[in-house]
Amino acid sequence: MPTNAIKVLIAQSDGLVITELMLGEGVYLIGAGSSCQIQVGSIASEHARLEVSSGQMSIEDIGGPTAGGVYLDGAAVLGKLQIYSGQTIQVADRWLQLQSVSAVSSDEEGVLVGRYQLIRQIGRGGRGEVWLVNDLQVNQELAVKRLPSELTGDAVAMNDLLREVEKSRHLSHPNIIRIFDLVQPDEEPPFLTLEYIDGQDLASMRLAQPGQLFKWENLRPLMTQLCDALEYAHQNRIVHRDLKPSNMLVNHSGNLKLADFGIAATMAESLSRSSMQGSISGTSVYMSPQQMKGELPRASDDLYALGATFYELLTSRTPFYSGDIAHQLLHEEPKPLSERLSELGLHNEVPDAVCAMIMACLSKDPAKRPSSAIAVEEWIGGVKAASGMPSSVPLTPQTLG
Numbered sequence: 001m002p003t004n005a006i007k008v009l010i011a012q013s014d015g016l017v018i019t020e021l022m023l024g025e026g027v028y029l030i031g032a033g034s035s036c037q038i039q040v041g042s043i044a045s046e047h048a049r050l051e052v053s054s055g056q057m058s059i060e061d062i063g064g065p066t067a068g069g070v071y072l073d074g075a076a077v078l079g080k081l082q083i084y085s086g087q088t089i090q091v092a093d094r095w096l097q098l099q100s101v102s103a104v105s106s107d108e109e110g111v112l113v114g115r116y117q118l119i120r121q122i123g124r125g126g127r128g129e130v131w132l133v134n135d136l137q138v139n140q141e142l143a144v145k146r147l148p149s150e151l152t153g154d155a156v157a158m159n160d161l162l163r164e165v166e167k168s169r170h171l172s173h174p175n176i177i178r179i180f181d182l183v184q185p186d187e188e189p190p191f192l193t194l195e196y197i198d199g200q201d202l203a204s205m206r207l208a209q210p211g212q213l214f215k216w217e218n219l220r221p222l223m224t225q226l227c228d229a230l231e232y233a234h235q236n237r238i239v240h241r242d243l244k245p246s247n248m249l250v251n252h253s254g255n256l257k258l259a260d261f262g263i264a265a266t267m268a269e270s271l272s273r274s275s276m277q278g279s280i281s282g283t284s285v286y287m288s289p290q291q292m293k294g295e296l297p298r299a300s301d302d303l304y305a306l307g308a309t310f311y312e313l314l315t316s317r318t319p320f321y322s323g324d325i326a327h328q329l330l331h332e333e334p335k336p337l338s339e340r341l342s343e344l345g346l347h348n349e350v351p352d353a354v355c356a357m358i359m360a361c362l363s364k365d366p367a368k369r370p371s372s373a374i375a376v377e378e379w380i381g382g383v384k385a386a387s388g389m390p391s392s393v394p395l396t397p398q399t400l401g
Contacts, residue, residue, distance in 0.1 A: 074246030175229035202245035227377035243305035307361025
């Protein structure tokens with residue numbers, strides 16, 4: 001997004017903003033060292049490089065695999081990636097929230113298309129800003145996701161996005177965030193209207209856990225709800241395509257809501273067509289080998305991403321998180337959870353049956369993954385405190401035809 005200045009809010013894991021910076025064009029080092037213009041403690045002396053040049057921004061992880069990584073909207077940064085106003089960079093337990101000055105100042109006290117009164121910004125991710133609004137026509141609070149302005153003049157991208165919205169808006173499930181409409185104002189960026197959820201995403205929740213990982217007994221009820229949502233969507237012939245912890249919100253009652261069915265993946269594909277940074281989106285760490293190769297979406301892709309999500313929430317890392325992710329994803333087997341935990345110097349009591357289920361989801365061959373999300377849920381339901389694998393687990397993948 002073209003911009004002359006960038007506002008950077010540095011926040012803690014609980015969302016509390018502790019520092020605010022204004023950046024012009026230039027190269028900025030992020031780290032704990034005295035040479036870093038953006039100071040973040042408890043990380044590498046030079047952890048990441050942020051560049052603002054010619055109206056574009058990019059981020060690069062320069063701390064190396066032992067430094068803990070850099071994440072963009074919840075996905076690992078691999079190489080140098082173009083970033084957009086509204087996205088969030090995570091380093092250790094700090095979030096750097098990026099906003100163009102124009103994005104901050106315009107419409108902040110206004111009304112979108114004469115109907116949606118902006119209340120406050122509540123999040124950033126999936127290549128867009130999320131705002132709490134009041135729908136003045138019905139006096140109801142909704143969420144609005146303001147999409148990148150790059151989409152405005154891209155007819156192909158907008159048609160793709162509209163198609164995904166039309167498919168997803170008919171999903172009605174207690175564990176899926178409702179999508180109401182795609183609004184395309186004249187000469188303004190498009191936006192989505194969504195069900196508003198007052199809660200926190202699983203990526204942020206994980207970082208607040210001891211050791212930055214979930215205990216199985218705390219994760220189990222959330223994963224059961226996630227499987228319910230996926231099964232419902234798959235039965236309606238819809239594949240998510242961008243399953244990851246940052247797309248899973250939990251409200252104050254402990255109810256999980258899955259967001260962005262097909263939306264984020266469609267935007268990433270559209271934006272990558274015009275980006276010089278390559279065609280693989282940052283969420284490749286959750287992709288199945290088949291999705292990485294560009295094959296048609298199948299339910300088995302979501303089951304792979306489900307396994308990668310379980311893996312990360314229980315070990316603090318995705319199955320492949322450093323080096324050549326694409327090569328590893330296609331040709332190498334992920335390490336068992338116990339081995340990954342040992343490698344990271346962490347301890348977590350994960351039942352053997354859960355570990356086996358996760359590794360089955362991560363099979364390179366779709367035929368060796370669980371047959372459906374309900375099969376995973378039944379597998380979870382059969383896990384006792386110290387039990388083994390359930391006696392019968394279907395393995396033929398569900399397809400969407």
